[in-house]
Amino acid sequence: MSDSLFVTVPEHVAIIMDGNGRWAKGRGLPRTMGHRKGVEAVRETVRTAGDIGIKYLTLFAFSSENWRRPEAEVTDLLGLLKAFIRRDLAELHRQNVRIRVIGDRQGLRSDILNLLIEAEETTRSNTALTLVIAFNYGSRDEIARAAASLAKDVEAGRLRAQDISPELINSRLDTAGIPDPDLIIRTSGEERLSNFLLWQAAYSEFIFLPEYWPDFSRDLFLSALEKYASRDRRFGGLSAKAAATGS
Template sequence: MNTPQHVAIIMDGNGRWAQRRGQMRTTGHRMGVEAVREAVRSAGELGIRYLTLFAFSSENWSRPEDEVNDLMGLLKFFVRRDLAELHREGVRVRVIGNRRALKADILSLLAEAEDLTRNNSALELIIAFNYGGRDDIARAARGLVDQVARGELDPQSINEDAISNALDTAGIPDPDLIIRTSGEQRISNFLIWQAAYAEFVFLPCLWPDFGRADFEEAIRQYSCRDRRFGSVAERDLALGS
């Protein structure tokens, strides 16, 4: 089976999972954290090098305040409970997203996770937190403009590589596979520059139910794809198509 180097996941369906069981949405988020643990473990066992999880979008601040507070609490819970184990397993944690609006305790927690695991190399776990694809590009553009204004950058040298290197994901290969759970089929402002040539797999399961078998099914579907990156496959050339 052809294993992707970088898998990104839009973890969708926590609220619906809870509502279908007559429970609070926050219960679904808590169960979603358990699915995160399983996904990280599965990624390592399946030989994936980079795993990006869409944990909290820049649009999620519009949710009810108690739900946002619960999500912040779950982030703290996950890091405090699992950081030591992730470190032992050789997982490097990296956080992408806009940090300007985050409170000091959250910033400190994210910095601790990144600093502790900085030299690990078994799996790179990228947490997209307060992340939006358009915001990522806008911040990158402002950074390039600032370099031009300071005379450090020739505007004629700004190309695709320059933009990629100015994004939050600089140094991380673009995702080969993007998985979205819950049956929804949209990108929701996630890695919109980086996803230019990604393969998409949309799974019907809600995120708290996502397990090893679902991960393997997504990779199986990915393995059946013919990734051309804008070129023509050799077999089509042979047929003159």
């Protein structure tokens, strides 16, 4: 599929990378092999996003609920994250990619936290694709932390409760300064957000793919973007066509 098919390239694409374990199970492999194959899909997805001019790519790397998985699997997932950053950080920096991490940082192991901070600081001035990594992230927790931040300001007299607006709440979220996702893609056939970007997804388009994440390829990404380009986004109002014709 040709990249030139797209008239509308979304500014921000977010992806729920689902199905690593089921991909491995279907091949008689341990779940860890699915996660390792999934990292290869991450690399190709980041390259594709940069090639076609997407400005923000958010990847749901590790949810706040993922800590409930078996300890060995959690350890492997954390090891893969560390390996990805250590191996790919220099290349991403050369490609002018900025890394930003969203999620709760309280209680993270120092080695993980320091690596995330290093990735952000190293790439802070880059101006091409912004790669947003959602790590230890849960949207309800994010919203609760934003509400608590505003409540503290009200309690301290720095803010009046009646002045709290959607824009002000948005400024306290982990994604402050990042535009809401135009498109959210989820692999593996599941059709739910699973506590991902609940506030930010108010007007996002959704595409659910049956393929598992390790099979997510450049062609699948481009096909999803082609579907997105055919959508008529109205944001609660009339489409441009309907507004022009009065229909």
